[in-house]
Amino acid sequence: MERKVRVRFAPSPTGPLHIGGVRTALYNYLFARQLGGTMILRIEDTDQGRFVPGAEAYIIEALSWLGIQFDEGVHVGGPYAPYRQSDRKPLYRQYADQLIADGWAYYAFDTPESLEETRKRYESEKKAFQYDVFTRNSLVNSLTLSAEDVSQRLADNQAYVIRFKMPETGEVVVNDLIRGRVVVHSNLLDDKVLFKSDGMPTYHLANIVDDHLMEISHVIRGEEWLPSAPLHVMLYRALGWESTMPEFAHLPLLLKPDGNGKLSKRDGDRLGFPVFPIQWQDPKTAEISSGYRESGYIPEAVINMLAFLGWNPGTTQEIFSMEELIHAFSIDRISKSGAKFDVEKAKWFNQQYLRQLSAQELAVLFMPVLNEKGIEIELSKLAVICDLVKERLSFVKDLWEQSCFFFTPPTTYDEQLIKKRWKEDTASHLQQIIQILEKHQPFETMLAHDNVVAYIQDNGLNMGQIMNCLRLVIVGAGTGPDLFAIINTIGKEEAIQRINKGIASIKL
RNA sequence: GGUCCGUUCGUCUAGAUGGCCCAGGACGCUAGGUUUUCAUCCUAGAAAUCAGGGGUUCGAAUCCCCUACGGACUACCA
Numbered sequence: 001m002e003r004k005v006r007v008r009f010a011p012s013p014t015g016p017l018h019i020g021g022v023r024t025a026l027y028n029y030l031f032a033r034q035l036g037g038t039m040i041l042r043i044e045d046t047d048q049g050r051f052v053p054g055a056e057a058y059i060i061e062a063l064s065w066l067g068i069q070f071d072e073g074v075h076v077g078g079p080y081a082p083y084r085q086s087d088r089k090p091l092y093r094q095y096a097d098q099l100i101a102d103g104w105a106y107y108a109f110d111t112p113e114s115l116e117e118t119r120k121r122y123e124s125e126k127k128a129f130q131y132d133v134f135t136r137n138s139l140v141n142s143l144t145l146s147a148e149d150v151s152q153r154l155a156d157n158q159a160y161v162i163r164f165k166m167p168e169t170g171e172v173v174v175n176d177l178i179r180g181r182v183v184v185h186s187n188l189l190d191d192k193v194l195f196k197s198d199g200m201p202t203y204h205l206a207n208i209v210d211d212h213l214m215e216i217s218h219v220i221r222g223e224e225w226l227p228s229a230p231l232h233v234m235l236y237r238a239l240g241w242e243s244t245m246p247e248f249a250h251l252p253l254l255l256k257p258d259g260n261g262k263l264s265k266r267d268g269d270r271l272g273f274p275v276f277p278i279q280w281q282d283p284k285t286a287e288i289s290s291g292y293r294e295s296g297y298i299p300e301a302v303i304n305m306l307a308f309l310g311w312n313p314g315t316t317q318e319i320f321s322m323e324e325l326i327h328a329f330s331i332d333r334i335s336k337s338g339a340k341f342d343v344e345k346a347k348w349f350n351q352q353y354l355r356q357l358s359a360q361e362l363a364v365l366f367m368p369v370l371n372e373k374g375i376e377i378e379l380s381k382l383a384v385i386c387d388l389v390k391e392r393l394s395f396v397k398d399l400w401e402q403s404c405f406f407f408t409p410p411t412t413y414d415e416q417l418i419k420k421r422w423k424e425d426t427a428s429h430l431q432q433i434i435q436i437l438e439k440h441q442p443f444e445t446m447l448a449h450d451n452v453v454a455y456i457q458d459n460g461l462n463m464g465q466i467m468n469c470l471r472l473v474i475v476g477a478g479t480g481p482d483l484f485a486i487i488n489t490i491g492k493e494e495a496i497q498r499i500n501k502g503i504a505s506i507k508l
Numbered sequence: 509g510g511u512c513c514g515u516u517c518g519u520c521u522a523g524a525u526g527g528c529c530c531a532g533g534a535c536g537c538u539a540g541g542u543u544u545u546c547a548u549c550c551u552a553g554a555a556a557u558c559a560g561g562g563g564u565u566c567g568a569a570u571c572c573c574c575u576a577c578g579g580a581c582u583a584c585c586a
Contacts (some may be wrong), residue, residue, distance in 0.1 A: 012586045110583065128509055128582075161584050179513070188511060196584040203586045211539055227512055227581040250513085253580070257519080260578065308534095312521060316533050335521075338579065342519045345535045355548095391548045402547085417545085453544090467544035479546040 001353050005037025006217050012044040013055035016280035017062055020254040020263055023306045027218045030069045030329040041073030043084040053283055054124040055387035062277035065300045067322055080214045083208025085206050090166045092201035096162045099394050105194060106237035107160045108141040109153055110449050133168050133191040163197035184230045192231055208235045211246055218247045224252045249331050252310050253338040261283040263341060274341040296395035301353040305346050319352055348349045353393045359387035366399045375407050385489060388481040406489055413506055417478045427503045429466055434496050441474045472504025494508055
């Protein structure tokens, strides 16, 4: 039973990978790392018609940004190379032939058009057509045609596909690590195409052949594959590989936050959150879909959030580093039902991770934003500002909103606050406060603060009223960190200028 | 239509072998406190008749059955 753990993440390069796919990759990664196994990236590009340039590079970049690493794969090579199915094309045919020779598959010459016609005919009778045990005897294939006819058609290069010959009797059992025993009667399954007329295998064949050849021990994939898992089990049996068949775990789906249905590529920008790890631009339409990276999410937060969509450790701990996830992860704690994505929780996770960053680290992230606005500042000074506002952020991009008053004087003043706090004598009191500030010759914040407080108290004034008005002229609003910390940071001269400007601008 | 999977607060979920669950945590929400302000933080609260109905049992969110609802799949797509 000692089997080396080898798992694969096997996306098809038909577009950007969405977060459901990322979660599948993550669970594979956590599982592999925990058990000292191997994580493989295999590209399943057997459908040349849906190939999208750039998608493969996108997948690699996105997973790399998130810290999901591969031991083998298209981009890093490995002992089972190549890892791209289009590069493995010559491998598959022999297995299809073997299946035919063993009576597990057959040639089918039906054209797509004739099949479509049959399908429509069934539909008009309110029935569903399936190429299976019951219908294959009335269709054009090597089961109904004479041996001579078949060889003639083959010799004539007539287009054909190779279909799996599903047994008429018997039950197929899939033992799923998450769902338990799933049983289906084989005659309910259809004769899936294994090998296409263009010379490429379909997903089903390529997948089984590659998993076998690459010695995959566990197949962890989305629930959308559960219905075809019985076919896969049959394929292992037919190929004589049943004893080394990997174990299956079908993950619950990620659902739309509103309404029903699985999360789709369209939902993200419609509902105001990214469904993609990093930004993607469609090469054909040039349409841009936003990504977590560009939206200001920290990769660790995205990982943490994704890990909890369908899995939990059974404790109350919610913040997990990748290392902790690797340690705590287990397949039997994966839930069976689909999870709706929640933007608010995602934000919360990001906030938690943002707070773990030092002021210095935040400053480094913030600096480019300022430079773009034409603001030059020393990193150390910026770090002081970041430290003052870091508790108020969910995203790095919130930094500007939370700290813009450090860099530019207010141009407008909060109307509500004026109404509430600004009195007739406010201006003259602020004049007095300017005098107090002027007195401090090297400027000392604490002393200035104490003196202002003393002024308010000595004159029997309302603390909240004066302080809020002082804040109003300095910040422009009633928000922000400690007022004297702000004054200290912008400097005495600037503070006095702002007070003067405020007095001049604010009229009752 | 058919096959398969699922169903605990608005959301993510806890809930081995039925009793400690008139259901716990987190996000969000509401209120109070802290703060010269806002945010943070602290405290409290509202929020699931455990999809519904039948059983089994002294006792069920937990076991069984039925129903409903939701989802996936049903391509020479993956």
